[in-house]
Amino acid sequence: MSKRIVCLRHGQTLWNVEHRFQGHSDIPLDETGVAQAARAASLLASLRPTAIVSSDLQRANDTALALGRIVGLEVSVDKDFRERGGGQWEGLTRDEIAARWPEEYVAWEAPDGEPVGEVARRVAVAMRRWADRLDHDGLLVVTSHGAALRLGICEMLGLPEELWPALGGLGNCSWSVLQEGRKGWRLLEHNAGTLPEPVNSDDRPEA
Template sequence: MSRRIVCLRHGQTLWNVERRFQGHSDIPLDETGVAQAARAASLLASLRPTMIVSSDLQRANDTALALARIVGLDVAVDKDFRERGGGQWEGLTREQIAARWPEEFVAWEAPDGEPVGEVAVRVAAAMRRWAARLDDDGLLVVASHGAALRLGICELLGLPEQLWPALGGLSNCSWSVLQEGRKGWRLLEHNAGTLPEPVISDDRPEV
């Protein structure tokens, strides 16, 4: 056995439905999101997680708490699992962003926002830090956000940045599974759990 990480994206929010960039804005789960979190929790409980950690934003933390209540674990909170900061884009729809910042929209780089490379390093470092606390056969569940998780996974796997778009986005309350091997971390599953749900996220439009 070896250590594993389940990367769980939070449930749906109203801003997801409205396709607004959430970033660091602390938006709660909507009714659908609460139901999604409960369903994901019932499935992930069978994996017998040994540790749960979440972003400090309530949409991720409430998703984590749904699982914690079933498996009897506490939820640790780490702000390094926050979503990518959206700067001036937070609260705006994709149509509004494209109209006001056409060049930045194509590059998906928000004015005053967080660069993708910094997000990838931040999230991957947090994954490594928490995974290091696991027993050899432990399972860590990280409840976080779509762009943050995808970028962190790419960095953890050692993928060069030009290949990051090859990994698709995460739907609400879907998850990816990583396992530590002799040569580092590998991806066992990606965007599992609720397919074929659409990906409505702060992540790049093409992923």
């Protein structure tokens, strides 16, 4: 066996349901999100994770804690796993964003938000930093956010930025699995766990 990373997106929030851009806003899980986190924890516990690390935002941290309680692991916190910052878009619905910033909406680039390249790099650097602490057969669960995880995974795989849209989004409490190989990291599984539930994310609208 070799090192693996399970990239787990947080459970549902009210802002997910309302299609509001959350970004760095610290929005809690709703009742459905709490149930999703418990279900995901029961499934992922069978993988016997050896370490859990979470974004510092409560929707991700509470999702991670649900798993930590089952497997008896403490949850570490790393703010580098935060969601992509949305600037003035945070708290607004996609319709409101499209009406006020039509050109930026098409590109999904908030004028004062965090560029996708910066998000991809900070998340991938953090993933590698935590993976370096694992034993050769360790399994790390990273609990984070839809856009942050998708972009970080693309960077971990070494995909050029023009191909990043080819990787679809992550549903609430869905996960992807990365494994370290002789030639770098590879994607074993993507957006598993909660299909066919819809993907509601701060990621691009088509996700």
